[in-house]
Every structure is written in structure tokens, then in C-alpha cells.
Amino acid sequence: MDLLTLALVGTVVMLGLIALHVPIGVAMALCGMVGFAQIAGWGPALSLMASEPASTMANLDLAVVPLFMLMGSLASVGGLATDIYDMASKLVGRSRGGLATTTVIASGGFGAVCGSGVATTATFGRVALPEMMRRGYSPAIAAGSVAAGGTLGIIVPPSSIMILYCVLTEESVLTLFTASIVPAILTVISYIVAIRLTVWLKPDLAPHGEAVALSERLKGIAAGWRPVLLAVAVLGGIYSGVFTVNEAAAVGVLLAFLFALFRGALTVRNFLGALAEASASTAMIYIMIFGATVFSYFIAVTGGATFLVGAIGSLDVPPPLIIFAFIIVYIILGAFFDEVASLVITLPFVLPVILHFGYDPIWWGVINVMVIGIGMLMPPIGINVMLLNSMYPEVKLGTIYRGVMPFVYADLVRLVILVLFPSLTLWLPSVMR
Amino acid sequence: ETLRFSSFEPPQAYVTSNILTPWAEKVAAASKGTLEIQMFAGGTLGRNPAQQLKLVEDGVADIAWVIPGYTPGRFDEGTVAELPFMVTESHKGSLAMWKMVADGHFKGDYEKFKLLCVCVSIPAFIGATKEIKEPKDMSGLKMRAPGPTQLAVLEALGAVPIGGITAATLAESISRGLISGSLIEWVASETFSADQVLTHYNTAALGATPMLVLMNKARYEALPAEAREAIDQYSGEAFSDYFGQEFDRYAASTRERIVEKHKPQVIDPDEAAVESWKAALVPATEKWIAARENGQAIYDAFGNALQAVSGAE
Amino acid sequence: MQKIRRWTVSAARLFALIGFCGLFVLAVMTGADVFLRWLFNSPIAGVTDVSAIVMAAVIAACIPANLSLRQNLKVEILGGMLPARGTRFLDTLASILTLVFVVIVAWQMVLYAQSMRVSGERTWVLALPVWPWWTFASVMLIFGALAQLIVTLTDLQALLWPQTVDEQPVNDDPSLI
Numbered sequence A: 001m002d003l004l005t006l007a008l009v010g011t012v013v014m015l016g017l018i019a020l021h022v023p024i025g026v027a028m029a030l031c032g033m034v035g036f037a038q039i040a041g042w043g044p045a046l047s048l049m050a051s052e053p054a055s056t057m058a059n060l061d062l063a064v065v066p067l068f069m070l071m072g073s074l075a076s077v078g079g080l081a082t083d084i085y086d087m088a089s090k091l092v093g094r095s096r097g098g099l100a101t102t103t104v105i106a107s108g109g110f111g112a113v114c115g116s117g118v119a120t121t122a123t124f125g126r127v128a129l130p131e132m133m134r135r136g137y138s139p140a141i142a143a144g145s146v147a148a149g150g151t152l153g154i155i156v157p158p159s160s161i162m163i164l165y166c167v168l169t170e171e172s173v174l175t176l177f178t179a180s181i182v183p184a185i186l187t188v189i190s191y192i193v194a195i196r197l198t199v200w201l202k203p204d205l206a207p208h209g210e211a212v213a214l215s216e217r218l219k220g221i222a223a224g225w226r227p228v229l230l231a232v233a234v235l236g237g238i239y240s241g242v243f244t245v246n247e248a249a250a251v252g253v254l255l256a257f258l259f260a261l262f263r264g265a266l267t268v269r270n271f272l273g274a275l276a277e278a279s280a281s282t283a284m285i286y287i288m289i290f291g292a293t294v295f296s297y298f299i300a301v302t303g304g305a306t307f308l309v310g311a312i313g314s315l316d317v318p319p320p321l322i323i324f325a326f327i328i329v330y331i332i333l334g335a336f337f338d339e340v341a342s343l344v345i346t347l348p349f350v351l352p353v354i355l356h357f358g359y360d361p362i363w364w365g366v367i368n369v370m371v372i373g374i375g376m377l378m379p380p381i382g383i384n385v386m387l388l389n390s391m392y393p394e395v396k397l398g399t400i401y402r403g404v405m406p407f408v409y410a411d412l413v414r415l416v417i418l419v420l421f422p423s424l425t426l427w428l429p430s431v432m433r
Numbered sequence B: 001e002t003l004r005f006s007s008f009e010p011p012q013a014y015v016t017s018n019i020l021t022p023w024a025e026k027v028a029a030a031s032k033g034t035l036e037i038q039m040f041a042g043g044t045l046g047r048n049p050a051q052q053l054k055l056v057e058d059g060v061a062d063i064a065w066v067i068p069g070y071t072p073g074r075f076d077e078g079t080v081a082e083l084p085f086m087v088t089e090s091h092k093g094s095l096a097m098w099k100m101v102a103d104g105h106f107k108g109d110y111e112k113f114k115l116l117c118v119c120v121s122i123p124a125f126i127g128a129t130k131e132i133k134e135p136k137d138m139s140g141l142k143m144r145a146p147g148p149t150q151l152a153v154l155e156a157l158g159a160v161p162i163g164g165i166t167a168a169t170l171a172e173s174i175s176r177g178l179i180s181g182s183l184i185e186w187v188a189s190e191t192f193s194a195d196q197v198l199t200h201y202n203t204a205a206l207g208a209t210p211m212l213v214l215m216n217k218a219r220y221e222a223l224p225a226e227a228r229e230a231i232d233q234y235s236g237e238a239f240s241d242y243f244g245q246e247f248d249r250y251a252a253s254t255r256e257r258i259v260e261k262h263k264p265q266v267i268d269p270d271e272a273a274v275e276s277w278k279a280a281l282v283p284a285t286e287k288w289i290a291a292r293e294n295g296q297a298i299y300d301a302f303g304n305a306l307q308a309v310s311g312a313e
Numbered sequence C: 001m002q003k004i005r006r007w008t009v010s011a012a013r014l015f016a017l018i019g020f021c022g023l024f025v026l027a028v029m030t031g032a033d034v035f036l037r038w039l040f041n042s043p044i045a046g047v048t049d050v051s052a053i054v055m056a057a058v059i060a061a062c063i064p065a066n067l068s069l070r071q072n073l074k075v076e077i078l079g080g081m082l083p084a085r086g087t088r089f090l091d092t093l094a095s096i097l098t099l100v101f102v103v104i105v106a107w108q109m110v111l112y113a114q115s116m117r118v119s120g121e122r123t124w125v126l127a128l129p130v131w132p133w134w135t136f137a138s139v140m141l142i143f144g145a146l147a148q149l150i151v152t153l154t155d156l157q158a159l160l161w162p163q164t165v166d167e168q169p170v171n172d173d174p175s176l177i
């Protein structure tokens, strides 16, 4: 079998296994190993099954993932989400649909201390959703704002997806975090605009908030010092050079732990719960990365990726069209695949093409994270939507999907803007160097 | 037969494109059609520099460019080149390293591979964000410490060694003030963009980085005779000689480029200054010798080898 | 079978907890290192030196729990279109392949730990030997393989004798996004 055919067969078998419920990391590792053995022999191929997990497990860039996971879990245990929600509601809660806006802003703030979108969704599913329903918000807009706000967990740095992307592409985590600041702010603004437009078109979806005395508002705002301090310490510490990304994550874990401890919110039980929650998602991400690297070595020895770059490079279409084509493919893939899985599976093929056309891998990383964010909301598997539905079965899936649509439109508009104006993403890292 | 040659450097990087790839082409041309050498650059066979050795051991790659400093404890005798004021340039240093192998001073891991090239970089020196004239200027300065020998050098100078900074994050760690500099040489400075943030250099020779090009021994022995002859013709002293000359030439041109582009202050210490640096660094050398059973013997042999290759010119 | 399964789940969870306690200790050490460096310009020697290798042990300790709780990322579209028996068949197939995968990784990791011992590789600064840590990782992976074997047997039982299976153990499904 010639090498390109082998690469094609390997890819098809891998996708087939994934469709047959085989875990993604396992399918990629097994196909990569067997394919590699056809070229280099079984001895080297089997040895990859230890040397790759070993270098993945001892990779310090990746060590940030479990640390940020743990920080997010502890922040949630310590009630930091409630603090930030109260603070945001005292700031913007009074207007029509104010609590939906509050949810989005608070999710963005919580995103600055939590690296996971699902955790952010689950947290505000507990904190914000019951509150909005009680105040007479329609279930659609209430659940929609929580689900969309949840994507800010990965869009606002720190973000486990960004770290994953950087590990797979060998880009600087710090640069990607910096690059995503402006797009993250744009996301929050576009979501607020989406809420305003929705309640302006259909005022019966959401009531006005209650007027609160100024002193009450100031008190509520001041009560949010903990999450603000945590975010400032972690992100400020990284950007100012007081510590490295790894150290920032470690300091974040400590601070979140201390906040929870001194507030009396920490019991042995929920501390262990936080550890367990973070450890489960950690093993999953490691197994997937390991599978992806073995598979990408297989693709490299076959020359498959080089061939694909040559083929796409020789097409006579403007590069931005190819970028939009990739994005559309990702959104379609997101309907069938988990979005993180499709990122991991396609990166060995897509990244060389992006680089070939002279695009910045950091910029593509930001776009990729945005696309994953959209995928978390889109049917049939919008993980945030399904999560809220499992937490509140009385809010039907269809209702939530209807509720997230304004946010998805906002996402699409923002995506087009970011693709057409890469400087929105790349300007900040260039001045912060 | 096709051999897989792995380099963790991207294909366009200097050593890979101007030394390793031409070497592979020469060998293939001399093999009378028995060999083809396929380059896997940019970590396509293993992105971790520390992994390159394992790739050859496991047969994932047949040949690899290896920096033994990434796998401490392996090729330990070769770390003698990391000591301050031994190696003064890549060419002589590389010839002396090969002589150490040929004369049987380097054992252990060196005997487990087909050694194609045993060489060193130009010596590293101080790159910092403030002026460093004499050893006492280093006191309290936060510096990157990538390995045990450099750590001992920094400690002897009273600097604060900071670990955990990879080459890829070097420039941003300096620009953010996490560290004030690093032991570095021109090529690394440019490769990792540290030249954009370092403003002061002092070129006292504080130790070179040993490097190797290795081949899987069993794989070599199983090759047809013509293929082995072609490899032998361009390996050993010949490859070390070629590598050293190319590295020196490129380092010199890189220095000119960095000086012209960023206008840093560069201090080349005079004889008196060198003596004061040497005096300050005695503990680092002593520590290295004391930590090894045959430390003194290897240290002396390497000194002699350096003299011998200098005398031969 | 269900009883053995529950037992492995508890043991695996315990290892994951111990592993993450290790991570927490590492975070405390790193934090101390940062503060000492920041306040007194005197970091703790070797914190970053051990972190890579401790990390490897932490991650390895999380893997058995991940396997025994079936927490790996899967795409379960096809299952929705099949009858229950078909889904069970797919899940069994997936479990068997996962078992093959873990057995190979565990086996190779044992060889890897051995090769580290023979070659005498050490950490950079403190020159600690690395092989004991990799041996620990191998033990965790071997336990992971056992846990996966139990999962596979449970699946086979559910496929062949569905009436004997009382209820599926809890499957919390965390996600990384």
C-alpha cells in the first residue's frame, strides 16, 4: 500500500471507530500505532505507546490544565460565583432583562478564574437560572443567557481549550491568552447587545429589575472583592511578569482554597469533591492529547499532511474563502462530533494549511476557540444546552435552543469580524511583547 | 533503504537546513543508490527535544540530532564541555570532543550508539538587561538556569537561578522581568528571539552546549556495506569538524546581525577581566569534578585534547 | 460482577484523590517558591525540577478512575439510532478496544520505567533518579488495565445476559470544555 493510501485508510478507520463509540483518544492512538507499525515496524510503534504518554504526562505546559481545573472547582466551592453575580446584578440588574445581562457579565468574570465552559454553565445554572425564573423571566431567555454565558468559560482566559491548542501547536499560552482578551470583551459586548435587541423586540420575555438604594448597590459591588482579587492576582501576575503561567495557576489554586477556607465554605467533603471533579476531566484531556500525538506522528511519516497542504495550496481561491470553508466545516462537524474532539482530530491537517497561507497560528487559535464556543450551543449536541436541560428537566431542550439563537447570531457576526480583521486579535500581543 | 532523520528544530532553522540536511544529501549521494535519508524536522517524529534520544533507542527514528543536556545523567562525561573557560569556539571544541571519544575517554552511553557527530556550540556567555562588567555585577540577578552545570556557574557568581523557563518562553520571561537574563550564545539568542529583549552582553566563555548526531547501532550494522561506507566517510571527525566550522561561521554572522539590528552593548572581557571571572568560577569547576569518580581525569584529558587540536592547526 | 466493579471504582477514586492531593501539595510548593522569590529574592531550589516528574505521577493516578467510570470522550450518535441491544454491542466493542489500548500502554510503560532505571536518567537540578516515579506510573496503569478489564466484563455480561444486570453504577460525566 502506498503511504498516502495508508494515511487515508488510517484516517477512515479512526473516524469509523469513533462513530462506533470508541473513545476518541483510544481510537486515535490505536490507529496511529497500527499505521506507524506498517511503516517503521512494530517495535518502534509499540514504544511510542510509552514514550508519548510519558512525555505528555511530564509536560509542564499541560500541567496548567489540572491546576486551572482545580482553581475553578475551588472557586465554585468558595461561593465566588455568587459574589460575582451579586456584584454584576447591583451594577446592571435594573434595566429590562437586566438579570440576563448580569448573567453574561458575571459568567465573563467567572471565566477569568475558571478554565472550563461546562463548569461555568453548571455554576450559573445553579446561581442565576432559578433567580431569573423566580423574577418572571421567560425560560428561553433565562436558560439561553446561562448557556451562552457558559461559553465565556473558555473564551475568557484562562481557558483549558486554549492550553490544549497551544500544547498541540507549540504556541505560547501567554500569547494566546493575551490575544484572546479583546475578542473576549467583544463577546461580552455582543451578548449584551443580543439581549437588549431581544427584549426590545419582545418586551414580555423579561421584566425590569427592582430599584435598589445606592448604599445597597455599593455594598453589593464591594462584596465582589474576592473574585476580582483572584482574577487580578492570576491574570495580572501573568501579564506583569511576577510569575509564569504555571505559577499563576498554582497561586490561583492556593488563593481559591484560602477564600473557601476562611469563608467557612470548605468542608472535607466538598474539598474532596472539588479534587475529584478536577481529576476526572484531567485524565480525559491527557488520554486525548496522547492519542492525537501518536496519530499525528503516523500522518507525518506518511506525508499525508504535506500532500493535503500542497493540494489545498494549489487551489485557485482566495485564502479567506478557505478559512471560512474551514469554519463552516467545523460548525457542521460540531453537529456530529464533540467540538474539542474535532479540534484535536483535524489540527494535524488544518494547521499546516493555515500556516501555508501565512496566517498567524495564534489568531487561528482564537478563531478555533470561538467556533468551539458556538458548537457548545448548537443542536443536536450543544453540551451547555444539554447540561442545563439535565439540571432543570422542566425547561425543554427546544426552549433552550430557541433561547440561545440570539447569542448564536451574535457569535456568527463576531466571528466574521474577527476573521476579516485579524489585528483585533493580534494587536494586543504585539504591544505587550 | 530509507533512513528517518529526526530534528526537533523547524526545517528552516539553521542547523537543520544548513548542516544536517546537506550532510544527509552528501551521504545519500555517496551511497551508490543504497541509501535515502528522509528529514523529519520540526518535531514531526517527536516534538520534545528531550525525546530525541529515545526516538533513536526505540527505532522510531534512525538518526537524530540530540542535545544530551535535556536528558541529565545520560552522556554525562560530555558535560565537561559545559564548564567555564574550557571551550572557546565550536570548531576546536568539537574536534576535542571527538578526540575524547576516539581516545576512549567517553564511555557509557557513548558506546551504545553509532556516533555520527560529537560536537559543541560556541560557548555561552551572559546576556542580560543591564550592564555586566565584572563578576560582582551578577550578584542577586535573576537568571535562567537550564541545567546543573549552568546552575553551579550562576550560584558561584551569586546570581539567583530561576528554573522552569523553557527556550520557547525565554524572551517573554525576560521582557516581563521574570528574569534579567540568561547564559546564552548568539545563535540561540536569535532563534528564541531573546536578541529582541537582551540589551547587554558579556562574552566571557562560560561553557558550551554539547550536541550529538546519533544513529541506532543495530540499524547501522544491518545496512549494506556501501551504505555503511558512505556514512563512515562523512561521520566521526569529518562531521564534527564540518559541524564546528559551520557553527562558528554562522555564530559570527549572527553576532554581526544582532549587533547591527538591536545595537546592544557587547563587552569582550580583556585578559585581566577574564582572570577575575575565572577566579570567581573555580567553585563551579570543583563541584563538577567532585561529583564524578573520574572527574579530575576527564577534566585533565579534555584540557589536553583542546590543547592538542589547537596545536595541530 | 457489579460488586467487584463498585470496589474497583472506589479504589480508583481513592488513587485519583491521592494524586490530586499531590497536585495540591505541588501547588502549595510552587506558591511558596513564588512568594519567597518575590519577597526575598530567594526561591526554593528544585521546585520546578521535581514538578514535571511529580505531575506525571499525578496524572497516572487519575487514569484508573477515568477508565473505571467510563469518563472518556466519546461520540454517541449512532447509539441513539440503534435498539438497546445494538448500543450494548457497540459499548462492549469500545470497551474491548480500550482494554487493548490500556494493556499496551501499561506493558510499554513497565518497559519504559525499566529503561529509565538502566540508563540512570536524573532530574536536572537535584539529580534525583526518575525511574521510581515511572514505576509508580506503571503500577497505576496496570491497575487501570485491571479496572478496564472489569468494565469490559460488565459490558459483556450486560450484552449476553441482560436480565442479570441490576443497575448501571453512577456515571458522572465531567467535561473539559
Ligand code: NA
Binding pocket: A110, A111, A112, A113, A114, A115, A116, A152, A153, A154, A155, A156, A157, A158, A159
Ligand atoms: Na476562562
Ligand code: NA
Binding pocket: A334, A335, A374, A375, A376, A377, A378, A379, A380, A381, A382, A383
Ligand atoms: Na454542537
